[in-house]
Amino acid sequence: MASIKATGLVKRYGTVKAVHGIDFEIADGEFVAILGPSGCGKSSTMRMIAGLETVSEGTIEIDGKVVNDVRARDRNVAMSFESYALYPTISIYENIAFPLRSAGMNADEIDRRVRDIAEKMELVPLLGLKPQGLSSGQAQRVGLARALVRKPSVFLLDEPISHLDTRQRYRMRRFIKQLHQQYHYTMIYVTHDQEEALALADRVMVMSNGLIQQMAPPDEIYARPVNAFVAGFVGEPPINFFDCRLARDGGRWTLAFEGQTLTLPERLSDKAAQLGSEALAAVRPHFLSIGANGPLVLEGKVFVTEELQDQNLVMVDVGKVRFTLVAHPSVRPRRGEVVPLTIDADHLLLFPQDNSRRIDDDLAA
Known part of the structure; x- marks a missing residue:
């Protein structure tokens, strides 16, 4: 588990300023949703935390350590995207095991971890299959399992269920909430869907035009919005x-x-x-x-x-x-x-x- 702190965080893409000097803190084990319309800076913020984007100005701390110059692979941060990015030519077992093999873990420990996470995520019957035989919901669970098997300090989800149909989204929302309650990961969930944010998060960070408009528990965001943008x-x-x-x-x-x-x-x-x-x-x-x-x-x-x-x-x-x-x-x-x-x-x-x-x-x- 890990706490996260951002101070004066800025992200520029050439002359375009996507994130405008924001400050926030996320507690160890907290589930925070970053909510806002397209282009508001939410994905850029998450990618800077992950180390996939450089920080233009400001600092990001994970457990009190500034990680601006720490490579993504060394931050112990796992990500799950809207696109599952599963390897089509290898089995579900090998897809989940891939990050562990890349880290040089021994075969017995890999097998133990893969089977443990597969059991918890109801994937055991699928381990011998290849991704092409999976439904969208099953493929999303495999993507989540591959990220979780590393036992990360921080778990980042970037619009992971936006492409699923209504019934699948509802089931995956319950599943993601259950994962947080079971593992107590520090989780950041990026979405433009306010229903997802309010249903899942301990706190919601509402962004617009690269700035944080309000960061508060869901009931406060809904009942006591700080401005008309958040209310709307x-x-x-x-x-x-x-x-x-x-x-x-x-x-x-x-x-x-x-x-x-x-x-x-x-x-x-x-x-x-x-x-x-x-x-x-x-x-x-x-x-x-x-x-x-x-x-x-x-x-x-x-x-x-x-x-x-x-x-x-x-x-x-x-x-x-x-x-x-x-x-x-x-x-x-x-x-x-x-x-x-x-x-x-x-x-x-x-x-x-x-x-x-x-x-x-x-x-x-």
């Missing part, structure tokens, strides 16, 4: 944003939106005072409901209801803003129906309009 990138269906005006009315703050005025809960008073007269408000679809069920109620017109069997997604237009809410399957309002829309006051979020770009703006940049 995490959560499915996506969060609802709407521009609003804030004003002080006696001892309370109010929110004005599309001709309607709502009195903000006391917990948002300090935030409203910091933001001033204009703000970007946000609420997740799970914290909206049809009906006048609380103090924060808007009126809107139903655009469409998507029936998904286990839940319904209802789109409601309030002025020029279209809200999405998650409803029980029995809730089926008609298109064009005027309905009250209640915002759960405990889950309303406020962000500044000037320095927190929305996710669609960020991806279009």
